[in-house]
Each structure stands twice: as structure tokens, then as C-alpha cells.
Amino acid sequence: MSRFGWVVHKVIEKSDIVLEVLDARFIDETRNKELEYKIKNRNKKLIHVINKCDFVNKKHLDKIKKDLxxxxxxxxxKHLGTTLLKQKITLLAKQKKIKEPIIGVIGYPNVGKSxxxxxxxxxHSARTSSEAGYTKGKQLLRISKDMMMIDTPGVIPRDKNKDLDLVLVGAKNPTTIKDPDLAVIKLIIKNPKLIESYYxxxxxxxxxxxxxxxxxxxxxxxxxxxxxxERTSRKILRDWQSGKIKK
Structure with missing residues (x-):
């Protein structure tokens, strides 16, 4: 296990409630079922936080709600939905009779944890960047007088460590990927209408x-x-990761 992987597992152990942050555009691709299993096996409460919901349409969100x-x-x-999330965390903490819950935050690089x-x-407590992999280590932060949160570096399951897929879900920086045109080919094949509409x-x-x-x-x-x-491919990947090309 990598050092970052070890950090994330330690965060799960210390947390009362764990938030798994997912990209609304790539739910299945950004889920870490290995960690989800560990969280539930440790009898921890898990909330799936679907971030970047403004990047997709209502039909897509309805499907996520039905499936997850x-x-x-x-x-x-844009600070949308954060009040509801706080309320849900508070409710779960009361159910577990925890006065000052520690909330762990996990997820792929660049899904929006910080x-x-x-x-x-x-x-601005946690450092943020649109560049994948910006958070370098766990950070313990006070969210309110009775709530602490732990931010972690993004960790990718071993079986998903493929550059083309990682750059498409925003987990790898487009400037570092080899053969960016191959990732763009895959993107265009899967989303021809989006490419046509944007460009x-x-x-x-x-x-x-x-x-x-x-x-x-x-x-x-x-x-x-x-x-x-090459330059064109990297720009398309940046536009895709930043949400300019929307589903």
C-alpha cells in the first residue's frame, strides 16, 4: 500500500462519518468500492457526496439518486447543497450519539474534496487547485464548534490505475499524460454530441x-x-476536466 493509501485508511479508522466525494459526471468511475466496503465493515456511516452537480442535467441527477x-x-x-449536507451529517451524528463528530473526506484526486x-x-482552509493531486497529505480542520473534518490526498484503486481513464475522470493532469490524443479519441467516441455542441x-x-x-x-x-x-488534445482534456464541456 502506498503512503497516501495508508493515510486514507488511517483517516477512515479515526472518522465517525465518512464522506465519499464523487464527480457527478463519472459516478461509477470515481467510486472506490474497496474503501466503501472497509467503511461499512468498520460500522462507520458513509455519505456519498455528489459534487459538480451543476455540470450535468436533471435527468442524469435523477438516475444517480435512483441508483445510489x-x-x-x-x-x-457554487456552495449549492452544502447546508443540506451539514444537516445530514448532524442528523447522523445525533443518531450515533456523538457530540463532536470527526468527518473523514475521501475521493479521487480533483473531485473537489478540499x-x-x-x-x-x-x-479557504484546505488548499485547492484544479490540478489533479494537489492535496499532499491529511489535514485536520475545524468546520464548526462541534465538527472536525479530515481532508486526504486522492487515492486511486490499483485496478483503475490507467492513464487514459484517469485523465478523463479528472484524476490525472492533462499536462503530464503521454499521448493525450488517445484520451481525446476515447472522449469523442463516447461523447460526440458534447464535442460538437461545445466546439x-x-x-x-x-x-x-x-x-x-x-x-x-x-x-x-x-x-x-x-x-x-498534441496541444489541441491537452486543451480538450482541460476543458473536459474543468466542466466547460457539460453533459
């Missing part, structure tokens, strides 16, 4: 040609007036 029990929808950056803590506290370019059957068209539209070129596929 004990969840709260929020947008940490932004959530800042929204709950109302001040006003109709995807072709040949996805590589589509990326070249996007490069020319963005005026990203290399020597010889050729399309800069």
Missing part, C-alpha cells in the same frame, strides 16, 4: 481527422501550418 443510496448533491464551488471543506467552513465541429468517423479539424479551428498549428494535435 444515501447521497447528497452539491456544487462545492473545495467541499472550504464551502462547509466558509473560508461547433461535427466529429467525423475518423476521430484523428476530427482532432485535426479542432486544431485548425482553434488555430493551434505547428511548423508547416500543420494542426498541432
Amino acid at each position: 443510496e444515501n447521497c447528497v448533491f452539491i456544487s462545492a464551488t 473545495s467541499l471543506i472550504n464551502a462547509l467552513k466558509g473560508k 461547433d465541429v461535427v466529429p467525423e468517423r475518423n476521430i484523428e481527422k476530427t482532432i485535426e479539424k479542432l486544431a485548425l479551428k482553434l488555430n493551434f498549428k505547428i511548423k508547416g501550418n500543420l494542426p498541432d494535435v
Whole structure:
């Protein structure tokens, strides 16, 4: 187990209630069922916090609500749903007869764990960045006079440690991935309408040609007036991770 993995497991042990922060666009991809099992096996209360709910439509949210029990929808950056989340935490603490609960926060890199803590506290307590993997170690923070929270670095299950998938769920920085065009090809295949809507370019059957068209539209070129596929691919991935391209 990595050092960060060990930290997260220690946080679970110390917490009374655990918040698993998920990206509303990628629920299944950002769930860590290994940790969920450990949380429930330790008789801890688990709340699924569905962040970035403003990035998806109501139909998508309704499906999540139907498929996932004990969840709260929020947008940490816009402070939406945080009051409801606080109320749910308080209710669970009362049910467990805990006066000063310790709340653990877990989740993939860049799903918004630190932004959530800042929204709950109302001040910038946990460091935040749109760059994946920004939180470097656990942080114990007081959210209110009777509530403490522990932020953790994002930990990815071993079986999901694949660059293409990680960059698409926002868990890996687009600037560091090798062959970003391969991730973009996968993105366009799965979401052609979203790409067309945002960039006003109709995807072709040949996805590589589509990326070249996007490069020319963005005026990203290399020597010889050729399309800069790598730069274009990294921009598309950044736009996707930041939520500019919405479901």
C-alpha cells in the first residue's frame, strides 16, 4: 500500500462519518468500492457526496439518486447543497450519539474534496487547485464548534490505475499524460454530441481527422501550418476536466 493509501485508511479508522466525494459526471468511475466496503465493515456511516452537480442535467441527477443510496448533491464551488449536507451529517451524528463528530473526506484526486471543506467552513482552509493531486497529505480542520473534518490526498484503486481513464475522470493532469490524443479519441467516441455542441465541429468517423479539424479551428498549428494535435488534445482534456464541456 502506498503512503497516501495508508493515510486514507488511517483517516477512515479515526472518522465517525465518512464522506465519499464523487464527480457527478463519472459516478461509477470515481467510486472506490474497496474503501466503501472497509467503511461499512468498520460500522462507520458513509455519505456519498455528489459534487459538480451543476455540470450535468436533471435527468442524469435523477438516475444517480435512483441508483445510489444515501447521497447528497452539491456544487462545492457554487456552495449549492452544502447546508443540506451539514444537516445530514448532524442528523447522523445525533443518531450515533456523538457530540463532536470527526468527518473523514475521501475521493479521487480533483473531485473537489478540499473545495467541499472550504464551502462547509466558509473560508479557504484546505488548499485547492484544479490540478489533479494537489492535496499532499491529511489535514485536520475545524468546520464548526462541534465538527472536525479530515481532508486526504486522492487515492486511486490499483485496478483503475490507467492513464487514459484517469485523465478523463479528472484524476490525472492533462499536462503530464503521454499521448493525450488517445484520451481525446476515447472522449469523442463516447461523447460526440458534447464535442460538437461545445466546439461547433461535427466529429467525423475518423476521430484523428476530427482532432485535426479542432486544431485548425482553434488555430493551434505547428511548423508547416500543420494542426498541432498534441496541444489541441491537452486543451480538450482541460476543458473536459474543468466542466466547460457539460453533459
